[in-house]
Amino acid sequence: MSAAIEDVVTEAPTVEAVPKRAMTLGTGTSLIMLGLLLLVPLFVKNFIIFQMTMLLIYGVAVLALNILTGGSGQFSLGQSAFYAVGAYTSAILMEQFNVNYALTLPVAGVICFAFGFLFGQPALRLSGVYLALATFALATAMPQLLKLGFFEKWTGGVQGLVVTKPDAPFGLPISQDMWLYYFTLVITIAIYLFSVNLLRSRSGRAFMAIRDNEIAASAMGVDVALYKTLAFGVSAGITGVAGGLGAIAVQFVAPDSYTITLAISLFLGMVVGGVGWLPGSIVGSAFIIFVPNIAEGISKGLSGAVFGVLLFLVIFLVPHGARQVAIVGQQLIGRFKKN
Numbered sequence: 001m002s003a004a005i006e007d008v009v010t011e012a013p014t015v016e017a018v019p020k021r022a023m024t025l026g027t028g029t030s031l032i033m034l035g036l037l038l039l040v041p042l043f044v045k046n047f048i049i050f051q052m053t054m055l056l057i058y059g060v061a062v063l064a065l066n067i068l069t070g071g072s073g074q075f076s077l078g079q080s081a082f083y084a085v086g087a088y089t090s091a092i093l094m095e096q097f098n099v100n101y102a103l104t105l106p107v108a109g110v111i112c113f114a115f116g117f118l119f120g121q122p123a124l125r126l127s128g129v130y131l132a133l134a135t136f137a138l139a140t141a142m143p144q145l146l147k148l149g150f151f152e153k154w155t156g157g158v159q160g161l162v163v164t165k166p167d168a169p170f171g172l173p174i175s176q177d178m179w180l181y182y183f184t185l186v187i188t189i190a191i192y193l194f195s196v197n198l199l200r201s202r203s204g205r206a207f208m209a210i211r212d213n214e215i216a217a218s219a220m221g222v223d224v225a226l227y228k229t230l231a232f233g234v235s236a237g238i239t240g241v242a243g244g245l246g247a248i249a250v251q252f253v254a255p256d257s258y259t260i261t262l263a264i265s266l267f268l269g270m271v272v273g274g275v276g277w278l279p280g281s282i283v284g285s286a287f288i289i290f291v292p293n294i295a296e297g298i299s300k301g302l303s304g305a306v307f308g309v310l311l312f313l314v315i316f317l318v319p320h321g322a323r324q325v326a327i328v329g330q331q332l333i334g335r336f337k338k339n
Contacts, residue, residue, distance in 0.1 A: 029279040029326050030192070037185055037282075046177040050249065051289065053181045056188045057245045059285035062269040063195055063278055064238035070276030071199055072231035073211030075128065078119075078135030079266045081142035082112045082236040084258035086243025088146065091161045091253045092154050101166050101248050105187065108244035109237040116236020120229035139263040146255040160254030163247050184245055191238055195278055198234070207231055272314060274323030283322035287314070 037056070041049050061083055068074050089111050090104035099107075119138065126134050145151075147158050155161065168179035198204050206227045209217035218224050247253045265288045273284030295306035318324045 033282055041181050046175055049177045049181050053184050053249050055285050055289055056184045057242050059282040060188055060191055060242040061239050061266050062284045063281035064235045065266055065270045066281055067195055068231050068235035072207040075132040076135040077132050077263050078138035079239050080139045080258045080263035082239040083243035084142050085115055086112050086240030087247035087253045088155055090244030091163050091247045095161055105241050105244045108240040112240025113233045113237030117229050117233030120232030124225055139260045143255040143259055163251045165251050272321050274321030277323040280322040
């Protein structure tokens with residue numbers, strides 16, 4: 001298992017491996033996705049709009065994991081814990097303290113950033129599969145912690161909390177689902193731009209130096225301890241914002257909604273989208289949202305087996321995820337232009 005997880009990061013090509021080509025590929029793919037995300041909701045029903053909202057939310061969570069794993073080379077199977085903290089933060093602020101839903105998101109991000117940064121401190125002694133196991137323990141423990149009687153006054157215990165879905169502001173003549181979708185899209189674009197600039201900044205280069213060779217990075221003057229915990233904090237903060245958006249969209253939070261299954265799904269979305277390639281986060285999110293439904297449509301009794309077969313085919317045919325498909329598409333377009 002250790003070797004398999006390490007291969008995901010060491011063998012998969014990253015955006016930074018070929019900067020000029022990757023920049024063009026990532027920009028083109030991002031613009032195409034943005035166009036589709038802007039236009040498609042105008043022609044579909046509210047249920048599809050809700051699914052697309054969840055697509056964006058999980059895409060943000062997968063992107064956060066991509067920064068941690070693809071950017072700094074640290075493994076985490078505990079993103080569901082940060083997602084849960086963000087979701088409960090927004091839900092409690094909205095329902096217990098009547099805070100505006102938009103204002104709860106930065107609070108959720110800051111709290112999860114602090115949580116992730118503090119968790120990264122003891123995790124500094126761990127790496128590879130041992131770090132993955134430590135985060136796995138965090139994800140496993142979080143649903144049980146949320147059920148404790150000490151927190152029940154705020155969290156609602158096992159029954160959870162019902163969250164009020166916001167109306168469109170300024171009397172805009174659009175549905176709640178449509179407004180929440182475009183609100184989520186704006187937040188997603190802002191986080192995506194922040195993440196791209198972060199990875200291109202000095203801190204991002206420090207992340208990648210640690211990912212490629214921790215000893216060499218330390219010899220070059222990189223504060224390894226600081227940047228590893230910073231990567232954990234940033235990833236957790238972004239995941240917390242995604243969790244807050246998820247609580248608002250679903251209108252309900254409960255401990256059993258944030259189990260280890262969610263953490264594994266986010267990790268799967270990162271691998272399918274392409275480790276280290278941020279535009280692939282939306283593709284990975286689409287895989288974990290829609291493919292299980294496709295598998296159930298093929299066979300309700302064996303949906304899990306069908307999903308496993310589909311996942312195996314994806315990994316076998318495109319081991320480097322959506323980024324590999326985008327590169328092949330770019331090459332085909334280049335050959336077509338030459339001819």
